[in-house]
Amino acid sequence: MNLTLEQIQDFKGKYPRQIWSLFFSEMWERFCFYGMRGMLVFFMISELKFGDQQANLQYGATQAFVYAFTxxxxxxxxxxxxxxxxxxxxxxxxxxxxxxxxxxPHQFFFLGIAFTVVGTGFFKPNISTMVGKLYKSDDTRRDAGFSLFYAGINLGALLGGYLCIAIGKGEMLSSIIPEDKRWNVAFGLAAIVMVISLINFVFTQRRMGPIGLAPQKILADGTKVALEKWKEYGVYVLSLIFVPLIMVMVSVPQYTDYFMWTVGPLTLIYLFYEMSKVTSPERKKLWAALIFILFSILFWGIYEQSGGSLSIFAAKNLNKDLLGLDPNGVNNSGGAFFIIFLAPLFGLLWIWLSKRKLEPNTIIKFGLGFIFLGLGYYVLFATRFFADLQGITSLNIFTIALLVITFGELCLSPIGLSIMTKLSTEKLQGMMMGLWFLASAYGQYVAGIIGAGMATAKEGSSNMDALIAYTDGYKQLGLYALIAGVLLIIISPFVKKLMQEVR
Structure with a gap:
């Protein structure tokens, strides 16, 4: 089926047909990614006998490199x-x-992780860019499409994040999987769903027309020809060379500091070099994209406490007053659960507001994302008012905080993917999407520093002392988020001028 780009983009209804195929490829890939992510810290502590601090440092390093390699x-x-x-x-x-x-998994743990890091770097930014290509630049349905796509991400995160760790720990299928093979099966499940993702994508390609094909070289006479094959093979070889390098850097968390302090400035220098070669209107759009990227670092630094301080808070300071559910389970899956139901509704809300000329522009949506994030952390602070004398507080209130924080994520993250495709030039879309995920790497890095500071503050203290220390920290993070949200709304007219016709 040789569709043209115009035929693909001239679709009827709310969503293009091709988005569903990309939805399922991304869903299974996220199952693999979040399944692996959910197992890392527990496996390092229970099987590799790492201490809590070492495991969390290496988990943070892994996540930072995953997003940086995008x-x-x-x-x-x-x-x-x-x-x-x-x-x-x-x-x-x-x-x-x-x-x-x-x-x-015990002997080759970091080698397997290194392959996954490099692979995710090639997979993750490019499928998001292909979603953007399904829409014309002025199509107001684009944000709705990315919101639907984001629901697929979180469906995979919910399933993989729960099933893989449950099998590894022996909470599922323990009667049929020998105890010494549970982790093998859990990691093997991640491989199986990734195979499903690729098979789905092979069939998807037939309906993608020219979207995602390799770039061509333009000769002096204007003729377009394929790039030399040695360049393609060189990328494959180079990426395999990266594997042992990443393995060493992830296994020694101190290298993360050197990496993060080096790659950011170098990336900005390269971006400025590329910006010097584009037209003035294109350069203004790239400046606007950079503002979004820098603010997203702060957002993810605050948001990504779920894998660190909130995990400890859930284990030590929450009861089971929400249907008897495990607090850590709610902390790990609550956000994904809410997003699955709310993301399509948010997408439809943007369409409804757009038809009535009421849809806020993207910078306002970003500001709202920070405001909801801040309010959610103030709800986390409020859990202290429901605590007993032992410092144990309500899982119900904690879950309400996750819901409010999810509103903030839905205002920012899927819209962020969308705006990167809108503001990028044709030749820089993959790089700008990668830069968006690089900002997530810095967010993970910042989140680790914040969480480590909270953990140090409560060391050796009682549960009540820990509750006070953590909730004080969450109140401070809530204030930072609210300030950032208000600042974004104040500067929105300036950023809107940089964005020009892009909304």
Whole structure:
């Protein structure tokens, strides 16, 4: 089915047909990613016998490198591979990493993780860019499409994040899986769903027309020809060389500091170099994109406490007054659960407001995201008022906080993916999407520093002391988020001018 780009973008209804295929490929890839993510700290502590601090440091390093490598993957996709080949290659590397862990997770743990890090870098930014290509630049339905796509991300996160760790710990299928094989099966499940993701994408390609094909070289006479094959093969070889390098850097968390203090400035220098080669209107849009990216670092630094301080808070300071559910389980899956139901509704809300000329522009949505985030952390602070004398407080109130924080995420994260595709130039879309995820890497890095500070403050204290220390910290984070939200709304006229016709 050789569709043209115009035929794909000229769709009827709320969503293009192709978005559902990308939805399912991304859902299974996120199952693999969040399944692996959910197992890391528990596996390092229970099986590799790491201390809590060491495990959390190495978890933070892994997450930072995962998101940082999306910049590299996006750059190679822009310049050489194209989105389709980049996505497929990344998926293969993720399968290899999962299979290594399924075969011998104790001996080859960091090698398997390194393959997964590099593979995710090639897969993640490029499928998001392909979603953006389904829409014309002025199509108001784009935000709704990214909100639906974001629901697929979280469906995979919910399923993978729960099933993999449950199998590994022996809480599921323990009667049929031998105890010494549970972790092998859990990591193997991540590999199986990644295979499903790639098979789905192979069939998806037939309806994608020219979207995601490799870039071509333009000769002096204007003729377009394919790039030299050695460049494509060189990317494959180079990415395999990255694997042992990433393995060493993830296994020694101190290297994360050196990496984060180096890659950010170098990336900005390269971005400024690319900006010097574009037209003035395109440069203004890229400046606007950079403002979104910088604010997103602060957002994720505050938001991403769920894997660190909120996990400890849930384990030590929450009861089970919400249907008898486990507090850590609610902390790990509550956000994804809310997003699955709310993301399509938010998408439809933007369409409804757009038809009535009431839809806020993207910078206002970002500001609202911060305000909801801040309000959610103030609800976390309010849990102290429901605590007993032992410092145990209400899971119900905690869950309300997760709901409010989810409102903030839905105002920012899917809209952020969308705005990167709107503001990027044609030749820089993969790189800018990678830069968006690089900001997430810095957010993970900042979140680790914040969480470590809270953990140090409560060391050796009682549950009540810990409750006071954590809730004081959450109140402070809530204040920072509210200030950022108000600031974004104040500067929205300036950013709107930079964005020009983009909403």
């Amino acid at each position: 910049f590299v993957g996006g750059l190679f996709a822009d310049k050489i591979l194209g989105f389709r080949k980049s996505l497929f290659w990344g998926g293969l590397l993720m399968i290899v990493g999962s299979l290594i862990l399924a075969f011998e």
